[in-house]
Amino acid sequence: MTAFSLDPAQTARSAELRTLAVRRLRPLAEQGEPGRVNRALVAELGQLGLLDRLFTSGALELCLMRESLAYACTEAETALALQGLGAHPVHAHGTPAQRARWLPGVRAGTTVAAFALTEPDAGSDAAALTLTARPDSPSGWRLTGEKCWISNAPEAGFYTVFARTTPGAGSRGVTAFLVPADRPGLGGAPLDMLSPHPIGVLSFDAVPVTADDVLGEPDRGFRVAMTTLNLFRPSVGAFAVGMAQAALDATLAHTAGRDAFGGKLKDLQAVSHQVAEMALRTEAARLMVYAAATAYDERAPDVPRRSAMAKLLATETAQYVVDTAVQLHGARALRRGHLLEHLYREVRAPRIYEGASEVQRGIIAKELYAAVRSTETVTTTGTGATETTETTVEAAP
Known part of the structure; x- marks a missing residue:
């Protein structure tokens, strides 16, 4: 397994981006028309230099950006991700003329x-x-x-x-x-x-x-599509982790302050165990996302499997965490405008787009079986022929 750790600069940039998203991006997101491209928000992402980082950063940096934005402003996260998804094929496979025509506007936030x-x-x-x-x-x-x-x-x-x-x-x-x-x-x-x-x-x-x-x-366009998805699938997982963390933090605050049955909601064992499970799954998903992104940056041979695993685990985890958070908040979480009502609608789609969960399971299984190599050897002795079947399991080159 690929080893990794976040350095202090990466941790600081993630915290800074959360704060920036709340102060600069969330107000623009709230002014946008539902179902339409929020061009003011896209332009602000360009002004802040975040769109440029789509093409100058590695997969881990992309995941950290998406996780931070998802925690603070899902609309900004989505706008950034869509710019990257649409333009990364140009960055990776385009001619110099194609890059010169389209990428400057994408980076600046003036071209969608x-x-x-x-x-x-x-x-x-x-x-x-x-x-x-x-x-x-x-x-x-x-x-x-x-x-x-x-x-x-x-x-x-x-x-x-x-x-x-x-x-x-x-x-x-x-x-x-x-x-x-x-x-x-x-x-x-x-x-x-x-x-x-x-x-x-x-x-x-x-x-x-x-x-x-x-x-x-x-x-050869299918290769263009798959190389793009191998990069962005772990970052979909990062989007999911950001939403899961936001739901978890909201639940910690709510259960610690909510009076129930003569104490606080957190004092009920059933509640505390659910919160522990939410935290456990969120952290596991985060680690798998970071590992998949690091594998991509290091050009590891098992990127398709790791990308599929990261997207699958993180998006399924986020669904569980947000749903549990809604349950522990009760009816207030279903009111239009509540953070969890928003996250509950947002969290469903990532399990479908860029390859549904079932597709990810298929990719994982295919990659695992491709790594299994069976060989048959025949040994011959001086007194006669003896056939021996030998099966080896190893990583495919």
């Missing part, structure tokens, strides 16, 4: 980015994309089809879009394209969600794209 992978019938099965890129010229294509559950749609300035360029080739026949929002034939509509985030559908009616719009290599 979006990651368009999911389709109505291709959510968890990302290799089953049906958005079609049909050849239109020697160096061009026309995109036809639909994307759904796309964060920042239809308000983004550009979209990282994944489309099928080779029919019947599964994940090997997908190409990533950079599609400006003003491209003819591109339309969209917002969706009304449980937690009012900017999210919508995109429709592609023979949208023209050229070789200059290809991100990476033709038919």
Whole structure:
């Protein structure tokens, strides 16, 4: 297992970011229109230099940022994460011209980015994309089809879009394209969600794209998607840990001060044991998130498994912790505007997006079995043949 520890500077930056989020970001978040891109909030993230850190920091630093923002202002956390998710493919796989065109605006918070992978019938099965890129010229294509559950749609300035360029080739026949929002034939509509985030559908009616719009290599777009998700899945876990910690801290304060049955609520053994379980699970999830991020930064070979484990454990843990916090607060936590009412709506989606919990379990199992190598050896003696079967279990190279 990868060893790691946070240095004092990292701890101090996390505390500073929490304070900054409360003072500078939360007021802007409260002024935003539910379900719409909060451009003032995105711009402030740019002014504070936080968006620039998306491209200059490693995975652990990204996780620390997302955890701190989630604790203090989930809207700011989401705005930052979506900028990173939409633009990281450009940073990692784009040409110098593509980076020069799109990344300065993303860093400054003046351009909104979006990651368009999911389709109505291709959510968890990302290799089953049906958005079609049909050849239109020697160096061009026309995109036809639909994307759904796309964060920042239809308000983004550009979209990282994944489309099928080779029919019947599964994940090997997908190409990533950079599609400006003003491209003819591109339309969209917002969706009304449980937690009012900017999210919508995109429709592609023979949208023209050229070789200059290809991100990476033709038919290698699935790799672009997966390298992005391997980075951002642990940071989804960090988002979940931040929400879990906020719920835990609120519960500690509430149970320590609430009078019940002749004492304080915390004095009831059933309550204290629940709070202990909340703390235990939150800390375990945090450690797994940090370990996965450190593995990514160190280019460890088991990043896909660690990323899946971190996202799975952290998001499932946050669901448990927030739900338990609501139970211990009682009806007050269900009132619109209460912190826990807000977290209760926010905490559900991370178990689905960027790979549902079931998908993460599948990735974990696949990676584990891939590391199992069975060999059969045959030994021969001078008096005859003796067949011996030997099974070895080792880490795959």
